[in-house]
Every structure is written in C-alpha cells, then in structure tokens.
Amino acid sequence: LAKTTQPISMDSYEGQEVNITCSHNNIATNDYITWYQQFPSQGPRFIIQGYKTKVTNEVASLFIPADRKSSTLSLPRVSLSDTAVYYCLVGAADSNYQLIWGAGTKLIIKP
Amino acid sequence: DGGITQSPKYLFRKEGQNVTLSCEQNLNHDAMYWYRQDPGQGLRLIYYSQIVNDFQKGDIAEGYSVSREKKESFPLTVTSAQKNPTAFYLCATADEGGYEQYFGPGTRLTVT
Numbered sequence: 001l002a003k004t005t006q007p008i009s010m011d012s013y014e015g016q017e018v019n020i021t022c023s024h025n026n027i028a029t030n031d032y033i034t035w036y037q038q039f040p041s042q043g044p045r046f047i048i049q050g051y052k053t054k055v056t057n058e059v060a061s062l063f064i065p066a067d068r069k070s071s072t073l074s075l076p077r078v079s080l081s082d083t084a085v086y087y088c089l090v091g092a093a094d095s096n097y098q099l100i101w102g103a104g105t106k107l108i109i110k111p
Numbered sequence: 112d113g114g115i116t117q118s119p120k121y122l123f124r125k126e127g128q129n130v131t132l133s134c135e136q137n138l139n140h141d142a143m144y145w146y147r148q149d150p151g152q153g154l155r156l157i158y159y160s161q162i163v164n165d166f167q168k169g170d171i172a173e174g175y176s177v178s179r180e181k182k183e184s185f186p187l188t189v190t191s192a193q194k195n196p197t198a199f200y201l202c203a204t205a206d207e208g209g210y211e212q213y214f215g216p217g218t219r220l221t222v223t
Binding site: 034036041042043044045046047049083087092099101102103106 | 214
C-alpha cells in the first residue's frame with residue numbers, strides 16, 4: 001500500500017489560494033489519489049479525486065504530474081471556514097478497500 | 112434523507128465493560144468500515160466489511176469485534192481487552208469501487 005507524506009501544518013489568509021502538496025513515491029498503477037477535509041469532532045468529507053493530470057470541481061483543483069509521485073490540492077480564495085485538516089490518500093479497490101490515513105495537514109486560515 | 116447514523120455521539124464507560132457502538136446506513140453501500148482516531152492523529156482502520164456476513168481485520172483489530180448481519184448495519188463492540196479504548200470512532204461506507212468513503216458523525220468514547 002502506498003504511503004503519503006504531507007506537511008504537518010500550513011497557514012494562510014482569507015482570499016488567498018492555498019496549495020497543499022502530497023508525496024506518494026510508491027504509488028501503484030491502479031491507485032487513485034483522493035483528498036478529504038476534516039473539521040474537529042466530525043468525520044472526514046470527500047473533496048476531490050484524480051488519477052492523472054488535472055481535476056477540478058466546485059471547491060478545489062487537483063494537479064497530478066505525469067510521474068504521479070506527488071499531487072497538489074489547490075483551494076482557491078480560501079475563507080476562515082476552510083480551516084481544517086486535509087488528508088491525502090492513495091489506494092485502489094483491488095487493495096481490499098484499505099486506505100492508509102496519515103496525520104494530514106492542519107490548515108489555519110487567518111483573517 | 113440518505114446518510115450514515117452513529118449513536119450515541121458521546122459515550123462514557125467504566126473500565127472492564129464491553130460497549131457497542133452503532134452504525135447504520137441507508138446509502139445502499141456494500142462496504143462499511145470502522146476507524147479509530149486519536150487526538151492529532153490520522154484514522155486507523157479497525158475492521159471493514161465488503162459484504163453481508165463477511166468482515167476483515169484492519170490494522171488495529173485487537174480488542175474489538177464486529178458483526179455484519181444486515182447490509183445497513185455494522186456495529187462495533189469495544190471489549191475490555193482493548194487497552195486504550197478512549198478515542199473518537201468513525202464509521203464509513205463506500206460505494207462500488209470503494210474510491211470515495213462517506214463518514215458518519217462519529218462517537219466519542221471515554222473509558223475511565
């Protein structure tokens with residue numbers, strides 16, 4: 001199972017774009033990259049998922065280079081409510097649905 | 112209203128007692144999971160089930176037990192054999208493919 005490495009914490013300001021990078025050097029061919037957001041005392045919430053290149057939805061973009069050894073979650077124009085822990089996961093259904101959750105990146109948005 | 116229900120939200124028990132945490136879903140998902148989260152840490156997989164009447168141990172199954180008699184329900188029992196049971200417990204489901212997991216609100220268990 002692939003492991004991921006993320007920064008422990010990041011700070012930014014309201015209105016800025018925030019990029020969180022995740023390293024996954026041992027990603028397997030079948031693995032997808034998924035990002036979740038978690039607020040205190042709540043379950044994680046799915047943000048975005050991708051396999052290669054770029055994926056965009058209404059809340060974020062995910063950039064994946066050709067070698068897929070890293071990925072970057074981009075949050076445009078953050079607000080105070082984006083203060084949360086962000087997890088990067090890699091995994092595939094054929095790994096018996098097992099995903100390895102790291103400690104995530106604690107993002108603090110300041111006014 | 113589709114979703115995952117975990118009850119209760121807070122649970123207090125004395126050491127030596129078994130306790131069962133409830134997880135119910137109406138998303139019609141086959142796969143269900145139980146995770147444990149300690150302060151400042153990521154999630155650790157306790158048990159998972161891909162289908163009714165079948166379940167597999169995760170990374171930290173010792174001291175826990177589960178059952179999957181119905182598709183909708185995946186209760187977790189924290190036994191007295193679990194040395195450090197105080198934690199935040201999260202139940203999740205996944206649709207076909209298992210790429211996206213949906214989480215319940217969690218149960219915070221405190222054992223004293």
